[in-house]
Amino acid sequence: MRAIEENAAELLMAMGAAGGGVQRDDGTVRWTIGGSPIDYHNAVVAADLPAAEVDRTIATSLELMQQYAVPGCWHVGPSMRPTDLGDRLVSAGFTHGGSEPGMAVKVADLRPPAVVPGLHVSRVDSEDDLAVWETTLGRGFGEGVKEARWVAETYRRLGFADPWRHYLGRLDGEPVATTTIYLGAGAAGVYFVMTVPEVRRRGIGAAITYAALREAEAVAEYGVLGSSPAGRSVYAGLGFREYCTIDLYEWAPTGTG
Numbered sequence: 001m002r003a004i005e006e007n008a009a010e011l012l013m014a015m016g017a018a019g020g021g022v023q024r025d026d027g028t029v030r031w032t033i034g035g036s037p038i039d040y041h042n043a044v045v046a047a048d049l050p051a052a053e054v055d056r057t058i059a060t061s062l063e064l065m066q067q068y069a070v071p072g073c074w075h076v077g078p079s080m081r082p083t084d085l086g087d088r089l090v091s092a093g094f095t096h097g098g099s100e101p102g103m104a105v106k107v108a109d110l111r112p113p114a115v116v117p118g119l120h121v122s123r124v125d126s127e128d129d130l131a132v133w134e135t136t137l138g139r140g141f142g143e144g145v146k147e148a149r150w151v152a153e154t155y156r157r158l159g160f161a162d163p164w165r166h167y168l169g170r171l172d173g174e175p176v177a178t179t180t181i182y183l184g185a186g187a188a189g190v191y192f193v194m195t196v197p198e199v200r201r202r203g204i205g206a207a208i209t210y211a212a213l214r215e216a217e218a219v220a221e222y223g224v225l226g227s228s229p230a231g232r233s234v235y236a237g238l239g240f241r242e243y244c245t246i247d248l249y250e251w252a253p254t255g256t257g
Contacts, residue, residue: 002079002185003104003185003186003187003222003224004077004102004103004104004187004224004226004243004244005046005077005078005079005102005244006184007184007224008045008075008189008246009030009046010182011184011189011191012041012043012045013025013045014158015036015041015151015158016033016035016036016041016042017032018035018154018157019035019036019150019154020034020035021033021034021035021036022034022035022064022068028047028048028049028053028057029044029046029047029048029049029057029061030044030045030046030047031044031045031061032045033061033064033065033068033070033072034064034067034068034070036070036150036154037070037146037150038071038143038146038147038150039070039071039072039073039250039251039252040073040142040248041150042065042068042070042071042072042073043074043075044061044072044073044074044075045075046079047074047076047081048079048080048081049081049082049085051082054082054085054088055088055092058088058089058092058094059092061074062092062093062094062251065251065253066253069253071251071252072250072251073097073249073250073251074089074094074249075246075247075248076246076247076248076249077244077246077247078244078245086247086249089249090249093251094250094251095249095250095251096247096248096249096250097248097249098229098247098248099229099245099246099248100226100227100228100245100246100248101226101227101229101232101242101244101245102224102225102226102242102243102245102246103224103225103226103227103232103235103236103240103241103242103243104222104223104224104225104240104241105222105235105239105240105241106221106222106223106239107213107214107216107217107220107221107222107223108217108221109239110214110223110238110239111237111238111239112210113206113207113237113238114207115207116171116203116204118171118172119169119170119171119177119207119208120169120170121167121168121169121170121177121207121208121211122167122168122170123165123166123167123215124167124168125160129168130152130155130156130160131152132168132175133152133166133168133175133178134148134149134151134152135148136168136176136178136194136196137151137152137192137194139194139196139197140194140195140196140197141192141194151192162183162219163182163183164180164181164182164183165180165181165182165183165212165215166178166179166180166181167180167181167208167212169195169204169207169208171199171204176195176196176198176204177193177194177195177204177205177207177208178192178193178194178208179191179192179193179194179208179209179212180192181212181213181215181216183216183219183220186221187220187221187222187223187224188213188216188219188220188222188223188224189223189225190209190212190223190224190225193205193208193225193231195208205231205234206234206235206238209234225240226246
């Protein structure tokens with residue numbers, strides 16, 4: 001369970017630093033704020049706070065989001081303290097933005113998905129490939145082109161070598177799917193799984209996830225991810241099990257939505 005939280009925390013901190021975010025990591029709280037236009041990535045990813053410091057720390061995080069005029073998010077997992085952190089965030093002006101099931105699987109135990117005829121999965125290892133990856137991600141993930149542009153620019157700064165592995169799925173030669181594997185906290189984290197709308201429900205998301213994790217088996221025993229509710233059954237079909245829940249508490253400047 002801890003690897004699910006830690007892998008995501010490491011990824012978010014690394015991407016936030018590459019984006020120019022302000023970092024705090026002092027044993028009581030861990031965050032990166034100001035480096036992204038996307039709320040999910042201006043993130044508080046860990047907290048172990050004494051009662052007397054909780055509200056002040058929440059207020060400081062909010063002040064930073066206001067200072068940089070960016071939306072932000074607390075990712076509240078089971079290891080974070082105090083246990084009433086969610087209630088305190090709501091009282092401070094954050095809204096509960098939903099939950100992500102935290103899931104994991106031993107890579108050797110992955111169940112192969114159905115073969116998708118014409119699908120080829122390859123690792124992104126050049127600027128040209130990353131440009132195609134960016135365009136593909138922008139066709140159906142999160143905030144669309146805005147998010148894809150920021151993510152790809154961050155990846156350009158971080159490079160193509162481990163712990164970063166990006167994959168592109170092509171169907172009959174046409175780019176249709178993406179994913180990223182992040183190697184951290186002793187696990188292979190799965191991120192940015194996206195299939196373009198025109199070819200969804202054909203098993204492509206499962207296929208690209210499986211292929212990417214299989215390549216990571218030599219360096220990571222477990223695969224971990226935070227699933228969208230819609231993706232839970234897809235990952236369960238590959239053998240992932242749910243071990244925890246990550247609650248997202250969001251804030252946005254007035255007028256940003």
